[in-house]
Amino acid sequence: MYEITEKPIVAGELSELVRSDSDGAVVTFAGVVRGFSKGKKVHYLEYEAYKEMAEKKMAEIGAEIKERWGIDRLSIQHRVGHLNIGETAVVIAVASPHRKQAFEACQYAIDRIKQVVPIWKKEVWEDGEVWVGREGA
């Protein structure tokens, strides 16, 4: 399952979804909203996505993982909208017979999400805001 959603996401639900009886490992990654960014106190984050394309790109990441590690039990959910400190922005769950492949595939998935999936986050502080990724622009 590859989904952009406005609803809160729960890591445990996704790991249960991907697990099968042939799996000895389920690796779950949760990206959560941090209260500080480069020394500034973050008030909240605003996430936005090009939903149709983002879901397609996440599915492509899944296909890359299948090609490289032979893993096809993988799900990614990314939340959009207003997120407070401590809330979960993204969850990746990967299940495989052995842990090494699951760890590697999970790390690969989050790295690729940050490169190619059209999702943007705005940091809002007490005294300003910025779309992350264009500070130098």
Place this chain on the structure above:
Amino acid sequence: MIIRLRLFAIYREKVGRSELDMAVPEGTSAGGVLEKLVSDYPSLSALRDVTMFAIDEEFVPADTKLKDGQQLALVPPVSGG
């Protein structure tokens, strides 16, 4: 011809809308559409060199020529996760 621009994040905020129909000459490229938008909204010029383009939900090079009725998304640097 008419193309539909999809605007996200910083683009959506600076232009003030998430979609925009734009009339451009036949043969206009994705990069050419961005140039036209930047001439209307000079505050976007800093984004020119870091923007990627997507037609019908696929990334394409800046010199890709558009066809009438196509959807072009301007993709500023992504920051998911």
